[in-house]
Structures are given as structure tokens and as C-alpha cells.
Amino acid sequence: MTGAKTSAENRDVYRLMPTRLQETADSGKTRCNLCLWRCGLHHGQRGFCQAHVNRNGTLYNLSYGIISAMDVGVIEDKPVRHYRPGTQVLSVGSYGCSFRCGGCHNLEISWGTEALDELARGESRAAFVPPDQLVRAAIQSGVQGIAFTYSEPAVWLEYVLDVAEVAHDHGLYTVYVSNSFVTEEALALLKGRIDVLCSDIKSMDDTFYRNICARASVDQVLMSIKTAQNLGIHVETRTNVIPGYNDKDKNMGAIAKWIHDHLGSQSPWHVTRFHPAYRMADVPSTPVQSLERAAELGRERGLEHVYVYADKGCDCATENAPVTDFLPGWASLHEVNKCADTCCGKDGILLGRYEREAGLTGARR
Ligand code: SF4
Numbered sequence: 001m002t003g004a005k006t007s008a009e010n011r012d013v014y015r016l017m018p019t020r021l022q023e024t025a026d027s028g029k030t031r032c033n034l035c036l037w038r039c040g041l042h043h044g045q046r047g048f049c050q051a052h053v054n055r056n057g058t059l060y061n062l063s064y065g066i067i068s069a070m071d072v073g074v075i076e077d078k079p080v081r082h083y084r085p086g087t088q089v090l091s092v093g094s095y096g097c098s099f100r101c102g103g104c105h106n107l108e109i110s111w112g113t114e115a116l117d118e119l120a121r122g123e124s125r126a127a128f129v130p131p132d133q134l135v136r137a138a139i140q141s142g143v144q145g146i147a148f149t150y151s152e153p154a155v156w157l158e159y160v161l162d163v164a165e166v167a168h169d170h171g172l173y174t175v176y177v178s179n180s181f182v183t184e185e186a187l188a189l190l191k192g193r194i195d196v197l198c199s200d201i202k203s204m205d206d207t208f209y210r211n212i213c214a215r216a217s218v219d220q221v222l223m224s225i226k227t228a229q230n231l232g233i234h235v236e237t238r239t240n241v242i243p244g245y246n247d248k249d250k251n252m253g254a255i256a257k258w259i260h261d262h263l264g265s266q267s268p269w270h271v272t273r274f275h276p277a278y279r280m281a282d283v284p285s286t287p288v289q290s291l292e293r294a295a296e297l298g299r300e301r302g303l304e305h306v307y308v309y310a311d312k313g314c315d316c317a318t319e320n321a322p323v324t325d326f327l328p329g330w331a332s333l334h335e336v337n338k339c340a341d342t343c344c345g346k347d348g349i350l351l352g353r354y355e356r357e358a359g360l361t362g363a364r365r
Pocket residue numbers: 032033034035036037038039046047048049050051052097098154155
């Protein structure tokens with residue numbers, strides 16, 4: 001299994017970046033071990049997230065340095081309340097997610113299938129921002145930290161880790177906003193690089209998780225959250241309360257009890273409000289009474305820091321400022337993202353040949 005660092009000279013121009021955690025499986029496939037899908041991929045195939053591709057037996061991340069959105073705000077907006085309160089963070093996300101939530105608000109960014117297809121075809125003009133440049137943008141924006149959010153950070157962990165190292169070198173903290181469907185190996189790579197995990201606990205019902213990700217179970221998600229805490233990462237949790245789906249007393253009480261018993265009575269729990277979207281457009285916004293009831297249950301189970309947000313949903317759900325607002329005048333921001341000649345060579349368009357051979361061009365899951 002590879003876990004090699006990325007050399008600085010490799011990351012300053014757009015190119016395919018070797019997937020950090022990959023191994024050759026007995027079946028002849030190459031397995032990605034970044035998230036718990038553990039996709040086994042043949043030459044030409046892309047993983048569930050669409051952000052990793054097998055080329056001739058090696059997995060590569062397509063989205064290294066590709067930014068879908070940025071924004072600046074207080075850390076409390078993530079939401080995180082017990083780490084450096086009142087400080088500002090630069091939030092940044094790419095394309096691709098390991099889940100397919102029915103109520104996801106920002107499919108173009110979070111799932112990003114069209115953007116990732118364009119990258120695979122070598123036709124993308126999405127913003128490419130190397131780690132050093134991103135940290136420079138953060139410093140120029142006057143923030144104290146960088147948050148990886150909007151989609152699942154595990155699917156571009158290569159970039160997250162490189163940025164986190166540069167950010168720490170410059171005294172910035174790092175926040176990772178996650179669905180926690182991640183492997184133990186990927187969590188181990190976060191140790192010492194990520195300061196804060198803000199994780200969803202969407203439900204205590206396996207059926208709920210299986211409906212948004214066929215492979216996910218409650219135990220896997222909870223285990224990842226606990227592992228992160230054991231690694232010394234500051235952990236806060238969030239539940240987006242969805243009417244008729246996860247809002248029953250039994251479910252909310254069980255989430256609160258798990259947090260109390262496994263993360264501690266001091267561990268913050270953020271209760272946010274669902275707003276209708278996508279396949280759940282017919283589900284009403286969460287009544288404020290349901291949020292207050294969840295908070296009451298949290299306090300009854302012994303949690304000392306429960307926060308209710310009548311005006312806030314999932315972090316994936318926000319409208320975000322264009323990347324150009326933070327990197328004005330930077331020439332290479334929206335150049336076409338193609339591999340260097342030394343990578344794809346005369347094959348020309350990035351991956352096109354491989355995807356055509358595998359009959360995958362434009363394929364969706
Ligand atoms: S990060 Fe993507 S390719 Fe890797 S296991 Fe997860 S879904 Fe599959």
C-alpha cells in the first residue's frame with residue numbers, strides 16, 4: 001500500500017496525482033483505501049466518487065488542487081464552537097463525494113460529476129490552485145485556519161494533506177468537515193495534520209445510511225469518529241434533523257447518548273435544520289420545535305454543549321463565493337487542466353483514450 005508524500009515540484013501544475021492509499025488486489029484490480037467504499041478498479045475505471053482513476057494499474061486523483069468554491073467566515077459557521085472561537089477560516093472544497101444524500105443541496109459541487117468528467121476528458125477550466133498558493137490566499141484573507149468542506153475531503157486527501165502541512169508551517173490550523181465514511185488508514189494520515197474534525201452523525205439507523213451510500217453502516221461512521229478523537233483530533237459532531245427521516249426521539253436520543261458515552265459529556269453537538277432539496281424537495285423544512293426537542297434530548301442524555309441552528313443546514317448546502325474573489329489576477333487560475341506531455345504524452349486529451357478503451361466516457365454511477 002502506498003502512502004508516499006507528494007514532492008513539491010509535482011504539485012505546482014495540474015497533473016494526475018497518485019492516490020495516497022492504494023494497493024493491488026488479488027483480483028488484478030487496484031484498490032483505493034481512502035474511504036470505506038474501497039473501490040477496486042480496473043484500468044480505465046473511476047471510483048464511486050469519480051475523482052480517482054486506474055491507469056495501467058496505478059490509481060490517480062483527478063481533482064488534486066481543483067477548487068469548486070471558497071469562502072471566508074468564522075469557524076462557528078462550520079459549525080465548530082470549542083476550537084479557537086471567533087477566529088476566521090478559509091473554507092475550500094473540490095468536486096466529488098462518497099455519499100449520495102437525497103437532500104444534498106449543492107450537487108454540482110458536492111457530487112461534481114460533470115466537473116470530474118470534464119477533468120477526465122482534459123477539457124476542464126476549473127480553478128487549479130497549488131497548496132502554496134492556497135495557503136497564500138488564506139494568509140492574504142487574514143484567516144487563522146483552513147477548512148476542507150462542501151464535499152467529502154477524503155476523496156481528495158492527497159491535496160488536503162499537502163495543504164495542511166503548508167498551513168501548519170505558516171501557523172494556520174486545519175478543519176476537516178466530513179461524513180466520516182473513511183478508512184482507518186486515511187484517518188491515521190490526518191494525525192498531526194488536521195486539528196479539528198466536524199463530523200456528521202446523520203442517524204443511528206443503518207437503513208438511513210444504506211439509502212445514501214449502499215456500503216455505509218452506523219457502526220463504521222461512529223468508529224471513524226471515535227478513532228479521530230483517539231488520534232488527538234478535536235472532534236465536534238453535527239446532525240441535520242430531517243422531518244420523517246431521522247427526527248424521532250429514539251434516534252436523536254441514541255445519537256446524543258453515543259456522543260456522551262464515547263466522546264464525553266463536554267463534546268459539542270450541533271443540531272441543524274433541513275431545507276428541502278433534490279430528491280427530498282417535497283420534505284418540509286424542519287420545524288424549530290423538532291430542533292429544540294433534539295437539544296432537550298441531548299441535554300437529558302448528559303451533553304453539556306448542544307447548539308441549535310434554526311438558520312443553518314448542512315455545510316454542503318451553502319452558496320459560495322467564486323474562487324477568483326480570493327485569487328484576483330492569478331493567471332493560471334482557469335487554464336485548461338490537462339496532464340503534462342510527460343504524463344499523457346501524445347495521447348493528447350487526458351484520459352480520453354483510456355476511458356474510450358474501457359467504454360467509460362461520460363459514465364455515471
Ligand atoms: S475515495 Fe473514491 S475511489 Fe477511493 S474508495 Fe472512496 S469512492 Fe472509491
